[in-house]
Amino acid sequence: MTPPAIQTDGLTKRYGSTVALNDLSVTVDQGEVYGFLGPNGAGKSTTINLLMNYTKPTDGTAQVLGYDPWNDVVACHQRVGILPDRFDTYSDLSARRHLRLVIDTKKTNDDPKTLLERVGLSDAINQSADEFSQGMEQRLALAMSLVGQPDLLILDEPFTGLDPHGVALIRDIIESETERGATVFFSSHVLGQVGLVCDRVGILHQGQLVEEGTLADLRDRLDLTANATVEDIFVELTDDSIRTGEVTR
Numbered sequence: 439m440t441p442p443a444i445q446t447d448g449l450t451k452r453y454g455s456t457v458a459l460n461d462l463s464v465t466v467d468q469g470e471v472y473g474f475l476g477p478n479g480a481g482k483s484t485t486i487n488l489l490m491n492y493t494k495p496t497d498g499t500a501q502v503l504g505y506d507p508w509n510d511v512v513a514c515h516q517r518v519g520i521l522p523d524r525f526d527t528y529s530d531l532s533a534r535r536h537l538r539l540v541i542d543t544k545k546t547n548d549d550p551k552t553l554l555e556r557v558g559l560s561d562a563i564n565q566s567a568d569e570f571s572q573g574m575e576q577r578l579a580l581a582m583s584l585v586g587q588p589d590l591l592i593l594d595e596p597f598t599g600l601d602p603h604g605v606a607l608i609r610d611i612i613e614s615e616t617e618r619g620a621t622v623f624f625s626s627h628v629l630g631q632v633g634l635v636c637d638r639v640g641i642l643h644q645g646q647l648v649e650e651g652t653l654a655d656l657r658d659r660l661d662l663t664a665n666a667t668v669e670d671i672f673v674e675l676t677d678d679s680i681r682t683g684e685v686t687r
């Protein structure tokens with residue numbers, strides 16, 4: 439049986455008395471496009487950091503493509519492509535060298551030029567990343583996430599810093615990656631795009647999953663009209679407060 443792409447059970451992360459993520463239980467099936475939405479500070483990046491073993495949970499379990507992300511780290515990272523939040527380039531390396539680093543680590547035979555063409559950066563292949571704009575950095579990080587045709591693509595705020603062409607590019611990449619059978623899990627608060635690409639969404643608020651389902655499910659449950667947007671749903675379920683202080687539960 440094919441394992442889910444992502445499964446968490448009671449996943450919890452506390453930083454001192456701040457509960458960044460509280461008792462998260464979600465399942466994302468292989469082949470799905472799942473939008474993980476929530477206001478600033480809701481716990482989206484914390485969840486992704488846990489799934490990628492960038493940080494350890496306080497409580498709960500997770501599986502990524504059937505692997506334990508904290509014990510099967512290498513196997514897990516081999517099959518996952520990650521676009522991290524706030525990607526820092528290696529400033530003195532060219533775009534090609536950035537791709538080479540991932541290709542060599544994952545031991546794939548990808549061609550850096552082809553990957554950079556996919557994200558509209560092939561003209562910058564030999565350019566040093568310290569000359570890149572924010573949008574170019576984001577495109578480079580996206581190309582790096584595509585190395586090795588990952589089974590699961592995890593994109594943390596993929597629309598950040600992109601112009602409308604870049605936003606359309608992300609949508610195209612999500613579509614082409616799912617066409618070849620990959621799962622896409624992405625966090626966002628750029629809501630206009632979400633309805634166009636997601637099969638299901640989960641809405642996180644103050645570390646808790648407050649709703650999950652297709653947009654049609656959510657409209658029904660919240661008694662919203664059929665033309666209610668993702669923004670309407672989001673506003674209904676969350677307030678616009680940003681978590682800046684400690685939240686204790």
Ligand SMILES: Nc1ncnc2c1ncn2[C@@H]1O[C@H](COP(=O)(O)OP(=O)(O)OP(=O)(O)O)[C@@H](O)[C@H]1O
Nearest residue numbers: 453456458476477478479480481482483484485681
């Ligand atoms: N290393 C850390 N130490 C202490 N608190 C942290 C740490 N990382 C995150 N937090 C807190 O955990 C909560 C969730 O943060 P997280 O970055 O996961 O939110 P987010 O939903 O990704 O937000 P954004 O949309 O602004 O990126 C916030 O209250 C944040 O201040």
